[in-house]
Amino acid sequence: MSFLIDSSIMITSQICFFGFGWLFFMRQLFKDYEVRQYVVQVIFSVTFAFSCTMFELIIFEILGVLNSSSRYFHWKMNLCVILLILVFMIPFYIGYFFVSNIRLLHKQRLPFSCLLWLTFMYFFWKLGDPFPILSPKHGILSIEQLISRVGVIGVTLMALLSGFGAVNCPYTYMSYFLRNVTDTDILALERRLLQTMDMIISKKKRMAMARRTMFQKGEVHNKPSGFWGMIKSVTASAPGSENLTLIQQEVDALEELSRQLFLETVDLYATKERIEYSKTFKGKYFNFLGYFFSIYCVWKIFMATINIVFDRVGKTDPVTRGIEITVNYLGIQFDVKFWSQHISFILVGIIIVTSIRGLLITLTKFFYAISSSKSSNVIVLLLAQIMGMYFVSSVLLIRMSMPLEYRTIITEVLGELQFNFYHRWFDVIFLVSALSSILFLYLAHKQAPEKHVAP
Amino acid sequence: MASLDRVKVLVLGDSGVGKSSLVHLLCQNQVLGNPSWTVGCSVDVRVHDYKEGTPEEKTYYIELWDVGGSVGSASSVKSTRTVFYNSVNGIILVHDLTNKKSSQNLYRWSLEVLNRDSMPTGVLVMNGDYDQEKFADNQIPLLVIGTKLDQIHETKRHEVLTRTAFLAEDFNAEEINLDCTNPRYLAAGSSNAVKLSRFFDKVIEMRYFLRDSNQIPGFPDRKRLLGGTFKNLHYD
Numbered sequence: 001m002s003f004l005i006d007s008s009i010m011i012t013s014q015i016c017f018f019g020f021g022w023l024f025f026m027r028q029l030f031k032d033y034e035v036r037q038y039v040v041q042v043i044f045s046v047t048f049a050f051s052c053t054m055f056e057l058i059i060f061e062i063l064g065v066l067n068s069s070s071r072y073f074h075w076k077m078n079l080c081v082i083l084l085i086l087v088f089m090i091p092f093y094i095g096y097f098f099v100s101n102i103r104l105l106h107k108q109r110l111p112f113s114c115l116l117w118l119t120f121m122y123f124f125w126k127l128g129d130p131f132p133i134l135s136p137k138h139g140i141l142s143i144e145q146l147i148s149r150v151g152v153i154g155v156t157l158m159a160l161l162s163g164f165g166a167v168n169c170p171y172t173y174m175s176y177f178l179r180n181v182t183d184t185d186i187l188a189l190e191r192r193l194l195q196t197m198d199m200i201i202s203k204k205k206r207m208a209m210a211r212r213t214m215f216q217k218g219e220v221h222n223k224p225s226g227f228w229g230m231i232k233s234v235t236a237s238a239p240g241s242e243n244l245t246l247i248q249q250e251v252d253a254l255e256e257l258s259r260q261l262f263l264e265t266v267d268l269y270a271t272k273e274r275i276e277y278s279k280t281f282k283g284k285y286f287n288f289l290g291y292f293f294s295i296y297c298v299w300k301i302f303m304a305t306i307n308i309v310f311d312r313v314g315k316t317d318p319v320t321r322g323i324e325i326t327v328n329y330l331g332i333q334f335d336v337k338f339w340s341q342h343i344s345f346i347l348v349g350i351i352i353v354t355s356i357r358g359l360l361i362t363l364t365k366f367f368y369a370i371s372s373s374k375s376s377n378v379i380v381l382l383l384a385q386i387m388g389m390y391f392v393s394s395v396l397l398i399r400m401s402m403p404l405e406y407r408t409i410i411t412e413v414l415g416e417l418q419f420n421f422y423h424r425w426f427d428v429i430f431l432v433s434a435l436s437s438i439l440f441l442y443l444a445h446k447q448a449p450e451k452h453v454a455p
Numbered sequence: 456m457a458s459l460d461r462v463k464v465l466v467l468g469d470s471g472v473g474k475s476s477l478v479h480l481l482c483q484n485q486v487l488g489n490p491s492w493t494v495g496c497s498v499d500v501r502v503h504d505y506k507e508g509t510p511e512e513k514t515y516y517i518e519l520w521d522v523g524g525s526v527g528s529a530s531s532v533k534s535t536r537t538v539f540y541n542s543v544n545g546i547i548l549v550h551d552l553t554n555k556k557s558s559q560n561l562y563r564w565s566l567e568v569l570n571r572d573s574m575p576t577g578v579l580v581m582n583g584d585y586d587q588e589k590f591a592d593n594q595i596p597l598l599v600i601g602t603k604l605d606q607i608h609e610t611k612r613h614e615v616l617t618r619t620a621f622l623a624e625d626f627n628a629e630e631i632n633l634d635c636t637n638p639r640y641l642a643a644g645s646s647n648a649v650k651l652s653r654f655f656d657k658v659i660e661m662r663y664f665l666r667d668s669n670q671i672p673g674f675p676d677r678k679r680l681l682g683g684t685f686k687n688l689h690y691d
Contacts, residue, residue, distance in 0.1 A: 033554075033556065190535075190538045193495075193538065194538065197496065197498060197539075200498055201498050201500060201518055204482075204498065204499055204500040205459075205461075205500050205516050207500075208482065208500045208501065208502050208516070209502060211483075212502050255497065258495055258496070259494045259495050261495075262494060262495030262496070262535060263494065263495070265535045265538075266529075266531050266532050266535045267531075269530075269531035269532075269534045269535055270529065270531035272531075273530065273531060
């Protein structure tokens, strides 16, 4: 009986999450496009719903809500469904939509997408070989095998995003790094842009006029047809067409220049807006936060290095350690069990909410930047895949932040994974990502001001 | 040769509707083989005979400025785009017949150009209605072109064409529906070619022959930058 009640609670919450994912998709991601293939929207919402349910189960575990056996059952079911989606459905559909975009292969979409899917599975399987993730006594298609590989990809993604985010956040918040941009700079650049456009126009006018006179004189600018046509065009090419190709080359170069000038102007406008924003109250607040975040970022890089160098993986979670410190050093006595439950609930809850929110915002920004009307389906599916893998590996890593008694369910359900490996891997990739972001931002920052010095 | 008079026509529309293909077709009478994203603005020139066949026939250059991007772009992109909107003599609004959103976005596009003096960042509150008065005062001739006609199935054609007829009426403009990969839609003598020719004639007339009696909006405005940019703050 209680199983039924528990299941109905789970299902209602899943439907809520599904609805939220659906709305997010329609209102945020796809607000400039038309949804033609509802499959994409359904897949995205389903992935989101099942990922959030996993987090919900963790929270229930901590709070002790629902029957323990029904929790276990739902964990298993959830995990199976998510793995099914991440490993089978989404890659297949990505291949399918990718192939439908290519005109040539339009007729044989299905076989080609199956081919792509098989290639994906092959590489996905090979991924597991160089990593010591499993004890080798499990079957081929068990949950552990799939989860271990999904975990590797997801943890890599998480670490890359964390590393870049940790460095980029203070860089964008702090106004120390803002270049000084004045109105005259922008005006000068705009003038150059318009001059370039005028030059392109005058050349195109010459070309248009030349084409028109050639057309009127009867020299139709056709491709040489037939054998004799080709021979004739070699020996007696009209002088007009030679001129045209020369001018066309000049026009191509000028067009490239105009594109660059356009992008530089956009950049200057964006910097100017940021300067204006930093003078407001909100801007000053974020600037202040930026200093905090830079200290936090340095500390995290330091800790990651220590972890790697001294080869240690934390055994106790922060909650228990905090409680230990207060009990032992500060001499305050309180009900450990009660407090550890509530504090870990709050801590884990905050981690979950901020990571979901952060991921959705990043995904939206990414989507706006790179999608077009043709590729929007493929990109959304890729994002759904990333989101699913990210959430699955969050579950793997969150285990470290929970006290021992709550870790059991994750360990039970996910099987005998070498959890320590994932933490070590996270530290390594985080370090690499943070250091290369610092390098990248440094180079980008250095290069930018030099561009605008020239007249 | 370059001493012919010129008029400037903007080609606006959402990303991916086919503006670059259309401009290529109009100016070079050939289909564009490899369309790719337009960054910034690409220009092409068409030589047009004003009042062809009459004694007052005169040749003009028509510059077609194909501005890339979407209505939802960042405000820095919109501010940069406004530099292309100076001294515009005509506007061609392009939408995709298979994508309703691109037709709806045309209202925002046209307002972005027509309001560039007052709201340079173009942040508008559109609740689906539009302000007919803005379009009534407007002196700049408009033309609405719907692309990808070949991808509309025969059975749905009537419904789509009715919808676009309403759209064109809202803008007080003519409309043409075609497929940019097929030059026969604009073959000489077809009704589409006649409409196009009439539109260009109207643009030239507004620019050169009705100058004294009407006020032509759209002269280059320096104040746009200096006065307008400080309004940026309040329109986010």
